[in-house]
Amino acid sequence: MRYEAPKTLEEAIALLSGANGQARVLAGGTDLLIQMRSGRADPGLLVDIKAIPEMKSIVADAGSYRIGAAVTCMELIENEAFAQGWPGIVDGVSLIGSIQVKGRATIGGNLCNASPAADSVPALIAAGAVVCIVGPQGRREALVEEFVSGPGKTSLANGELVASFLLPRRAPHSGDAYLRFTPRTEMDIAVVGAAVNLTLDDKGICSRARVSLGAVAARALLVPEAAAALIGTRVDEAALERLAAAASAACRPIDDKRGTKDFRIKVAGVMARRAAGIATERARRRN
Amino acid sequence: MALNHVSATVNGDRVEFLCETGHTLLEALRDELRLTGTKEGCGTGDCGACSVIVDGRLLCSCLMLAVEAEGKSIQTIEGMATGESLHPLQRKFIEHAALQCGICTPGILIAARSLLERNQNPTESEVRYWLAGNLCRCTGYHKIVEAVLDAAREMRGG
Numbered sequence: 001m002r003y004e005a006p007k008t009l010e011e012a013i014a015l016l017s018g019a020n021g022q023a024r025v026l027a028g029g030t031d032l033l034i035q036m037r038s039g040r041a042d043p044g045l046l047v048d049i050k051a052i053p054e055m056k057s058i059v060a061d062a063g064s065y066r067i068g069a070a071v072t073c074m075e076l077i078e079n080e081a082f083a084q085g086w087p088g089i090v091d092g093v094s095l096i097g098s099i100q101v102k103g104r105a106t107i108g109g110n111l112c113n114a115s116p117a118a119d120s121v122p123a124l125i126a127a128g129a130v131v132c133i134v135g136p137q138g139r140r141e142a143l144v145e146e147f148v149s150g151p152g153k154t155s156l157a158n159g160e161l162v163a164s165f166l167l168p169r170r171a172p173h174s175g176d177a178y179l180r181f182t183p184r185t186e187m188d189i190a191v192v193g194a195a196v197n198l199t200l201d202d203k204g205i206c207s208r209a210r211v212s213l214g215a216v217a218a219r220a221l222l223v224p225e226a227a228a229a230l231i232g233t234r235v236d237e238a239a240l241e242r243l244a245a246a247a248s249a250a251c252r253p254i255d256d257k258r259g260t261k262d263f264r265i266k267v268a269g270v271m272a273r274r275a276a277g278i279a280t281e282r283a284r285r286r287n
Numbered sequence: 288m289a290l291n292h293v294s295a296t297v298n299g300d301r302v303e304f305l306c307e308t309g310h311t312l313l314e315a316l317r318d319e320l321r322l323t324g325t326k327e328g329c330g331t332g333d334c335g336a337c338s339v340i341v342d343g344r345l346l347c348s349c350l351m352l353a354v355e356a357e358g359k360s361i362q363t364i365e366g367m368a369t370g371e372s373l374h375p376l377q378r379k380f381i382e383h384a385a386l387q388c389g390i391c392t393p394g395i396l397i398a399a400r401s402l403l404e405r406n407q408n409p410t411e412s413e414v415r416y417w418l419a420g421n422l423c424r425c426t427g428y429h430k431i432v433e434a435v436l437d438a439a440r441e442m443r444g445g
Contacts, residue, residue: 098420
């Protein structure tokens with residue numbers, strides 16, 4: 001096994017596309033090293049992308065953000081301006097493993113590992129984040145909700161990698177939140193996750209909303225029906241009730257050791273409703 | 288297999304070692320540099336026994352490749368005391384009997400130091416959350432948390 005730490009995206013792409021599928025991208029390594037240790041991954045080449053400046057930077061530009069794919073959870077949590085702008089995304093990354101794991105695990109890795117229960121992904125989907133992908137054919141963009149195709153599977157072609165995420169400028173009175181259900185508050189994997197991102201108009205009416213659910217289907221879901229339940233309302237009890245019903249109706253979960261289908265369907269509604277409450281509070285506090 | 292040559296700083300000392308690409312930083316610390324204070328528990332980032340600080344960042348050395356340590360500054364438990372003089376956290380762990388078998392202790396001390404470097408006055412709840420990635424299977428957590436809070440108090444000069 002060879003190790004390379006290229007300093008530019010072009011070099012990284014050349015290494016990846018020249019390796020006939022035998023290469024793996026090494027970012028934080030918190031999933032890859034475990035796969036290598038258990039024998040599930042046996043790459044011939046590791047391409048460490050952490051020496052590429054574009055992949056390690058958080059760039060704010062007139063209210064929008066470009067987050068390098070190799071930015072760690074802790075770097076996002078500690079970036080006060082980002083944490084104020086996108087508290088729901090920070091809710092998500094704050095729940096990924098221990099402090100030790102968060103010090104290494106990256107936002108791009110959480111997406112590319114393609115776990116249906118990845119904690120940052122519903123919040124990124126709710127935020128309307130765009131994935132910037134670079135490969136031998138150049139650059140392309142995709143919505144986060146379209147990137148993962150199933151458990152452990154992404155739409156990356158051979159030689160491609162995720163370079164960064166783009167987050168849009170926020171309208172005034174916008175707020176987001178992510179909540180998950182787990183038996184233990186830390187160091188656990190979501191049984192259900194729910195993210196809500198919404199905007200209120202000057203009269204306190206919800207003008208825009210996006211709702212995403214994790215761990216209730218083969219990949220994190222964008223649920224437009226749940227968002228529609230909020231739009232045009234004051235996010236009152238009746239709206240939250242309809243949101244919860246729409247969220248539960250969108251679930252296509254499996255039974256596993258962490259929860260049954262029925263439990264996940266019910267809890268998805270509860271989590272979505274509570275996340276909407278937090279997002280609304282945050283939106284009201286913001287100018 | 289070609290070995291990788293790595294230069295790094297460990298506890299302030301310049302070190303060089305050779306490693307296979309698949310070897311973890313934990314393996315290099317223990318087997319190449321003979322710094323066996325850092326322990327292996329699970330090997331999968333769940334238990335925190337192998338915690339070290341790399342360029343100021345707390346992490347599990349079982350989840351970092353040794354070859355990634357090139358040019359990095361690493362702090363391990365061996366660098367915590369100053370000569371014969373224990374770090375306040377180490378003294379407080381003894382005073383509070385915050386260890387039993389001791390396997391988790393180096394990792395918990397390193398993690399606690401990393402917390403106190405960022406937050407001189409943590410609440411009990413903040414200590415418990417910060418140490419959530421460090422498992423202890425014999426003493427239990429209460430004495431550990433008390434020892435960390437007491438060390439923080441002493442280090443603040445109270």
